[in-house]
Amino acid sequence: xxxxxxxxxxxxxxxxxxxxxxxxxxxxxxxxxxxxxxxxxxxxxxxxxxxxxxxxxxxxxxxxxxxxxxxxxxxxxxxxxxxxxxxxxxxxxxxxxxxxxxxxxxxxxxxxxxxxxxxxxxxxxxxxxxxxxxxxxxxxxxxxxxxxxxxxxx
Amino acid sequence: xxxxxxxxxxxxxxxxxxxxxxxxxxxxxxxxxxxxxxxxxxxxxxxxxxxxxxxxxxxxxxxxxxxxxxxxxxxxxxxxxxxxxxxxxxxxxxxxxxxxxxxxxxxxxxxxxxxxxxxxxxxxxxxxxxxxxxxxxxxxxxxxxxxxxxxxxxxxxxxxxxxxxxxxxxxxxxxxxxxxxxxxxx
Numbered sequence: 154x155x156x157x158x159x160x161x162x163x164x165x166x167x168x169x170x171x172x173x174x175x176x177x178x179x180x181x182x183x184x185x186x187x188x189x190x191x192x193x194x195x196x197x198x199x200x201x202x203x204x205x206x207x208x209x210x211x212x213x214x215x216x217x218x219x220x221x222x223x224x225x226x227x228x229x230x231x232x233x234x235x236x237x238x239x240x241x242x243x244x245x246x247x248x249x250x251x252x253x254x255x256x257x258x259x260x261x262x263x264x265x266x267x268x269x270x271x272x273x274x275x276x277x278x279x280x281x282x283x284x285x286x287x288x289x290x291x292x293x294x295x296x297x298x299x300x301x302x303x304x305x306x307x
Numbered sequence: 308x309x310x311x312x313x314x315x316x317x318x319x320x321x322x323x324x325x326x327x328x329x330x331x332x333x334x335x336x337x338x339x340x341x342x343x344x345x346x347x348x349x350x351x352x353x354x355x356x357x358x359x360x361x362x363x364x365x366x367x368x369x370x371x372x373x374x375x376x377x378x379x380x381x382x383x384x385x386x387x388x389x390x391x392x393x394x395x396x397x398x399x400x401x402x403x404x405x406x407x408x409x410x411x412x413x414x415x416x417x418x419x420x421x422x423x424x425x426x427x428x429x430x431x432x433x434x435x436x437x438x439x440x441x442x443x444x445x446x447x448x449x450x451x452x453x454x455x456x457x458x459x460x461x462x463x464x465x466x467x468x469x470x471x472x473x474x475x476x477x478x479x480x481x482x483x484x485x486x487x488x489x490x491x492x493x
Contacts, residue, residue: 161373163374167318175310192317200327203372205373
């Protein structure tokens with residue numbers, strides 16, 4: 154058997170995470186707007202899916218895409234972007250919420266990048282896929298987020 | 308909580324329309340039992356009897372790419388032609404085929420297989436000769452047994468030298484059913 158989990162067919166990934174993604178989006182956006190955001194989330198995931206290198210953290214990956222879509226939806230409506238979602242632990246790694254107290258004052262992209270990098274141990278390629286940007290931009294967002302946190306800590 | 312059917316359907320259709328899928332599949336009910344069928348942007352890539360979806364999806368992911376999704380609408384044309392054929396209303400399929408992942412010998416044999424007309428049979432040896440290797444009857448048998456697109460690629464029309472049905476990947480009963488449908492046997 155392969156030591157590294159191979160990337161499952163998108164159908165399996167979708168059916169496994171669809172209900173949880175919809176729950177998150179309904180909590181963040183309400184029932185009505187959650188439907189469009191649901192479709193947008195899985196279309197973004199589909200667009201990035203063939204760039205994935207391994208199947209680790211797929212749950213965290215899609216939940217962050219959903220969170221990103223929720224932020225965009227709030228932004229388009231001119232609303233505050235709201236609270237971070239409450240996510241239970243994944244694979245014993247620090248959960249999103251454990252970094253929230255540190256990062257919730259960062260701009261949304263930096264916050265997402267820092268949490269994905271240090272909360273979920275994703276590489277820059279995965280972060281780029283989750284945020285619909287490039288690995289370089291993901292690296293930059295992560296390090297400027299960290300610099301901002303350091304400045305605040307001093 | 309499960310995802311409401313209309314929302315689920317809307318996403319599947321949108322994914323297909325966006326042209327981002329490597330393969331779309333559905334399970335089609337037929338008098339031969341459920342058939343799993345899959346299409347890619349190149350054409351029909353798979354029909355399988357007694358589908359074990361999980362195994363089939365992994366196979367598709369390996370051959371076509373990981374972006375495999377169940378999209379019933381993407382199989383409309385395949386479904387219609389299969390239904391017409393099984394009802395005796397259609398003799399020739401008008402579907403593009405995707406034979407990626409097949410070895411060159413298998414492709415040569417399947418090309419010849421596609422030319423065996425409705426209602427007629429040929430032997431494994433005939434097919435081997437037509438594919439350019441008269442002594443490869445046994446290898447032809449293997450290709451038939453692993454035919455990725457049965458029914459449309461009519462491996463049911465291939466019989467033993469003595470006229471016996473020999474075997475069929477989907478079971479002899481189905482082979483008999485199809486040959487009877489076509490009037491090739493009584």
